[in-house]
Amino acid sequence: MSAEPKDVWVYLQHTKSGLTSDSYEVLAAGRKVADKLGQKVVAILIGLEVGSMAKEAVAYGSDEVLYVDDPAYETYFNLRYIDAISAMVAERRPYAFLFVANELGKDLAARIAFRAGTGLATDNVQLEVEDYTNPVLGSFKDLLIQVRPDFGTRLARIYTPRHRPQMATIRAGNFAPLRPDQKRRGKMERFVPPVKEYPAKVKEVVELPPPEVDLRGADVVISLGLGVLKDGSGRPRDPREAYQYALKLKDAVEKRHHLKVEVGATRALIYAEVKELEGLIDKANQVGQTGTTVNPQLYFAVGISGALQHRVGMRGSQKIVAINTDPSAPIFKIAHYPIVGDLYEELPKLIELIGGGVTA
Ligand SMILES: Cc1cc2nc3c(=O)[nH]c(=O)nc-3n(C[C@H](O)[C@H](O)[C@H](O)COP(=O)(O)OP(=O)(O)OC[C@H]3O[C@@H](n4cnc5c(N)ncnc54)[C@H](O)[C@@H]3O)c2cc1C
Structure with a gap:
């Protein structure tokens, strides 16, 4: 020893x-x-x-x-x-x-x-x-x-x-x-470990299917937060609209730049169990301390405040675009491209800029 x-x-x-x-x-x-x-x-x-x-x-x-x-x-x-x-x-x-x-x-x-x-x-x-x-x-x-x-x-x-x-x-x-x-x-x-008999045996190992959302393998992650529930003036919005915008942005980036894009979400949005997002966003999309840590080339934080538990899961992103109505949101402290505004107005502009043509 x-x-x-x-x-x-x-x-x-x-x-x-x-x-x-x-x-x-x-x-x-x-x-x-x-x-x-x-x-x-x-x-x-x-x-x-x-x-x-x-x-x-x-x-x-x-x-x-x-x-x-x-x-x-x-x-x-x-x-x-x-x-x-x-x-x-x-x-x-x-x-x-x-x-x-x-x-x-x-x-x-x-x-x-x-x-x-x-x-x-x-x-x-x-x-x-x-x-x-x-x-x-x-x-x-x-x-x-x-x-x-x-x-x-x-x-x-x-x-x-x-x-x-x-x-x-x-x-x-x-x-x-x-x-x-x-x-x-x-x-x-x-190293030769001590030989020992065990009362149990492994009979079969079943490989799980690969995850449908591969956040860690994505070049670009577009994440949605609780901000999707209301527009800039505080009126309730159908969050499926924001999700559709995220898909259009994903499509535009994939087609134009040939990058792999995934949609992420905050824990708050997932835990809110929004009926309209059922089957579209779940735990597999979660970025953060208790979700997946991502380091993409580009991260879109859409309607996300930037709580520490979220930031620790995405702060290694090479570039961060943040869209938030609140200019004092913590996400802006780490955003390279801060956009102070309503996501329902800003996302269509981004899609237009990146891919051209948008209908939600
Ligand atoms: C132990 C523990 C573990 C956790 N793990 C995680 C984790 O893994 N991942 C995670 O994300 N969180 C995690 N959390 C939760 C975390 O603390 C935050 O509550 C959560 O990240 C907040 O999510 P949010 O930004 O979507 O919501 P909010 O904090 O409510 O932010 C919503 C933002 O949207 C903005 N907004 C509103 N309307 C609009 C609009 N129309 N356009 C643009 N912006 C708008 C608001 O200004 C606000 O900043 C954890 C918490 C704990 C205690």
């Missing part, structure tokens, strides 16, 4: 076709933290025939890959995986351990943290490294600071100084993958 905890571990997820896109992000997050700590990034890879993915992990930023390559690990079975990873943690004692904050990452990270007797900060949108002094606990050098949206309107900085590894899940969409460097060389080490 090593004396002091060291290295930043990142857990890599994969499918039959290779590492998932989130895995490149967790590698980038790990690299950022490890460089600040002056430590190594160790990628944890578990499955069958993981060799090519291990090389990929090195190209994308890891210094070492600690892997399990065994038919028993071909399909995900959480108890087996948790035993294997917990054995790795107990033997090697990492300093920090990062996972992607999706279903699989959360399933693993929480249980591994429990086994390791450490904490877990979930859904981080930033990671920092700083010295930290607490009047009761004392001073700590090079602490991983986990930054995540609070329940209110703030970003919380989480300090977990006493236990190692410091564990965190990161929200996909917040850490840009590194440019691959195929010349990088890394150490590959096979």
